[in-house]
Amino acid sequence: MYSERSDQIRFGEWDASDPKHEPCAHEERTVSQMIVHPYVNSDNLQQDVARCGSHSRSISSGQSFDYQRCWVAGFGKDAFGAQGQYSCIQKEADVPVVPQGTCQYQLRQTRLGGDFRLDLRAFICAGGGEGKDSCEGDGGTA
Structure with a gap:
């Protein structure tokens, strides 16, 4: 479009x-x-x-970035749900890219449940390290 x-x-x-x-x-x-x-x-x-514009670089389908470090940034919440507050200061964290199979398995262990299916064509997963992650409101897809 x-x-x-x-x-x-x-x-x-x-x-x-x-x-x-x-x-x-x-x-x-x-x-x-x-x-x-x-x-x-x-x-x-x-x-x-x-x-x-014309200064963006695309990621080709099929490229793998598993275990590489990437940066996430945003003004997301400091906690999930209604108690979380959006930040006025942009935050950033370097996090590892997680293989999609591992990501789907881990997400099935959460409230999403065992039938959850990660759209492998649309999402890339990163994070999971202790004390470093993006917050609610910073998410996106690739």
Whole structure:
């Protein structure tokens, strides 16, 4: 799906509560075009990616990044559920990419249950280390 946009993208946002508190100045750019993944599913966030402009790099289907370190960042909650608070300061963590089979097995041990099926075409899993992970609200798919 292709659409003409007049939206803005902000690069370098770090403190959403106080734009004067940024360690570096942010930059805003006008989106000239946005290409949304043709199979985006807003109900479960599968394929929730878009390409803006021409400086993005795609990940080809079939590439494996198992056990490599990656960075997650966002303004997500500090705890799951209603008690969690969204952060005004962007957080980041380096986490390992988890093989999809291992990820599905581990997710089946949670409240998702033994019948849970991870969409292996849409999701990549990372994290699981003690004290380092992304928080609710930071998730996404590849």
